[in-house]
Amino acid sequence: MAIHFTLFLNITLSAVVSGERLSVSGNHFLFKGEKVFLSGGNLPWIKYGYDYGNNQWAGVKAQVAKQLQMLRDAGGNSLRLWIHIQGESSPLFDENGYVIGTDSQGTFINDFQDMLNLAQSYDILVIPTLWNAAVDFDKYHRLDGLIVNPAKLTSYIKVVLTPLVRAVKGHPALAAWEIMNEPEGLLELEFNKDPCFNTFMLVTSGAGWAGWKYSYQHMLRFINWQADAIKQEDPEALVTVGVWNPKSNTNSFHMFDHYSDECLYKAGKRALGKLDFHDFHSYSFEGEFDTVAAFVHNCSDYGSTKPIVVGEFWKQQGGNRTTNQLFEYVYRHGYSGAWSWDLVNNGPDQRAGIAHIRNYTGNGKIHIDI
Numbered sequence: 001m002a003i004h005f006t007l008f009l010n011i012t013l014s015a016v017v018s019g020e021r022l023s024v025s026g027n028h029f030l031f032k033g034e035k036v037f038l039s040g041g042n043l044p045w046i047k048y049g050y051d052y053g054n055n056q057w058a059g060v061k062a063q064v065a066k067q068l069q070m071l072r073d074a075g076g077n078s079l080r081l082w083i084h085i086q087g088e089s090s091p092l093f094d095e096n097g098y099v100i101g102t103d104s105q106g107t108f109i110n111d112f113q114d115m116l117n118l119a120q121s122y123d124i125l126v127i128p129t130l131w132n133a134a135v136d137f138d139k140y141h142r143l144d145g146l147i148v149n150p151a152k153l154t155s156y157i158k159v160v161l162t163p164l165v166r167a168v169k170g171h172p173a174l175a176a177w178e179i180m181n182e183p184e185g186l187l188e189l190e191f192n193k194d195p196c197f198n199t200f201m202l203v204t205s206g207a208g209w210a211g212w213k214y215s216y217q218h219m220l221r222f223i224n225w226q227a228d229a230i231k232q233e234d235p236e237a238l239v240t241v242g243v244w245n246p247k248s249n250t251n252s253f254h255m256f257d258h259y260s261d262e263c264l265y266k267a268g269k270r271a272l273g274k275l276d277f278h279d280f281h282s283y284s285f286e287g288e289f290d291t292v293a294a295f296v297h298n299c300s301d302y303g304s305t306k307p308i309v310v311g312e313f314w315k316q317q318g319g320n321r322t323t324n325q326l327f328e329y330v331y332r333h334g335y336s337g338a339w340s341w342d343l344v345n346n347g348p349d350q351r352a353g354i355a356h357i358r359n360y361t362g363n364g365k366i367h368i369d370i
């Protein structure tokens, strides 16, 4: 009897799983058929580059669990966290920069799955960010090889990304994949006659702060191929990229959207390699937001057909506003989510902001049961 009952339960559960994932409908998110606003924060790591693989997860899991619990208690529903970063401990590279494994001890995929299971137990959706270009600590040229060399990128996709997506596809706590944090940090600023790859107009924008290393042609191929690989394996998966400022990701305000479906395809030629929503970061400088920033506009001003999340912000560069005001602004101006920076180092203040909006309903519900 018990065995039959268990079997029946498993079948029932797997049958409903696909309808219970986060999805996009027009310019907002749906979860279990209802409009949802993603409210939460960036973890974004416990040990930078050393949280997953090589049995590292076992050592940080309790701290992540504590963060998930505090986030849930504050009324948050989602968490952005960083995975490979610049290849510090995963994936596993050979001496020529080709990917030959997930990690040297082979625990990476289990660690990742366990992280999702843990998040589900706290009713928190996870947005894993695979790579980071906001700094240049890539002394062994690991990430570098994947960006400039198609054969090396192919090795990563075959050996790690596709098997990883296969292992976790349909997991209800997996909200979306973010390919990279702030590609503009390592952008080369140069004239190109193709507007998709022309970065000349970003020369005074602050882009390239970590080093002028990569053209958009290479960056966009890197993103296009990974987005395509994810969707090949899991057509319903959502994919995004986290831009440092909306300036590179909108056609409004005399800017150019380098991440349009057309530009991504042009760079990588892979048809599924498109993005499903925007992740805009928004920081003020000397107390003032620039004229393109999320905090001085309504979401609709960007003219996008996709949802927009404000995926990084904090009061230290928040235009003199309080954290509560920042969360409230994002909720009330048509955006689809707010993730503050960051829960480990600025947790109490951010959780207060998350709690401030926890019962709001006009722009999507926040409390969800996963």
Ligand SMILES: *[C@@H]1O[C@H](CO)[C@@H](O)[C@H](O)[C@H]1NC(C)=O
Pocket (backbone or CB within 6 Å): 286, 287, 288, 289, 319, 320
């Ligand atoms: C924020 O405060 C700074 C310093 O007091 C001031 O210069 C700036 O104008 C203020 N910005 C806004 C948006 O009020």
Ligand SMILES: *[C@@H]1O[C@H](CO)[C@@H](O)[C@H](O)[C@H]1NC(C)=O
Pocket (backbone or CB within 6 Å): 296, 297, 298
């Ligand atoms: C947002 O839209 C509302 C309604 O149209 C308008 O009153 C408000 O001024 C707009 N806010 C910004 C920052 O543009």
Ligand SMILES: *[C@@H]1O[C@H](CO)[C@@H](O)[C@H](O)[C@H]1NC(C)=O
Pocket (backbone or CB within 6 Å): 355, 356, 357, 358, 359
């Ligand atoms: C949100 O609703 C809960 C349950 O009704 C209530 O206890 C809490 O005080 C409310 N929080 C805010 C910030 O309004």
